[in-house]
Amino acid sequence: MSRTFGTIRQLGYVVPDIASAITHWVERLEVGPFFYIERQPVNDFTYRGEPSEPEFSVALAQAGPVQVELIQQRNDAPSAFREFTNAGGEGLQHIAYWTTTFGDLVDRAAALGYQELQRGRSGSGGPDERFAYFTAGGHAGTVVEISEVAGRKAALFEAVAVAAAGWDGSDPVRDMTTLVTR
Template sequence: MSRYFGPLRQLGFVVNDIDSALKHWIDVVGVGPFFFVEDQPLNDFVFRGKSSAPRFSVALAHSGSVQIELIQQHNDEPSAFREFADRGLEGLQHVAYWTTDFDRYMEESKNRGLVELQSGRSGSGAPDERFVYYEDGPYPGTVIEISEVSGRKGDLFRAVEAASKEWDGSNPIRDMRKVL
């Protein structure tokens, strides 16, 4: 557990082929069900201090208390995901911590000297759906994400986790937009 942010809640993987990655996680690893959205809604997205409009697919599932996120970017707009892939990397790109006290976590990050990489609001774009990613430095796969899990995003994350607890292997890929 992080002494700064609490328990690690998500492992975020950047993949070149989300369909192949889903198949691997479902058939080989046995994790699911995955909740998939072809075009993840973003609002107020900023990468390295400049507005950007990346388009990417996302799939979410749980293994115990840890969420697995698969991300495939579909355009060349600047983002941490595009930058990771452009470095020839695929796999674990970030670890995420969840909070309902986003401002306090932001202040803690600032006090510790973390460098903001990208930020915005996900899902419906509500004021309580903020996220921020911080630089990983020399260790690929260790970008830190702080994700606000109040409101609808929190409800979505809880529904994804609940679905994993009794998953019997059926209906392994589900439409994320139909969860809430």
């Protein structure tokens, strides 16, 4: 556990082919089911302080206490994901900490000298769906995401975890929108 941010709750992988990545995780690692959305809604997105409109697909699954997020960016809009792939990266791009005190953790990251890469609001764009990505330098896979998890986003993440706990290997790829419209 990080004394700074708490427990790592998610591993975020940026991949060139999300379908192949899902197949790998399901068939080779037996992690699933994955909840997939072709176009992840993102609101008020900024990258390095400038507005941007990235389009990306996302798949979420749970592996024990950690959520696995697979991300494939579908356009060339500036983002931390595009920066990662442009530098030749593929695979683990960030670790995420979940919080209900978003402002406090963002302030803590800034006070420690972390530099913000991107921020926005996911899902429905609600006031409790904020995220921010930070770097303190270092190597790939150490980008830190602080993700506000409350309301609909918390319900989504809980539903992913519940599905994984009782997963028997059937129906390995599911439509994420069935969880977010409940």
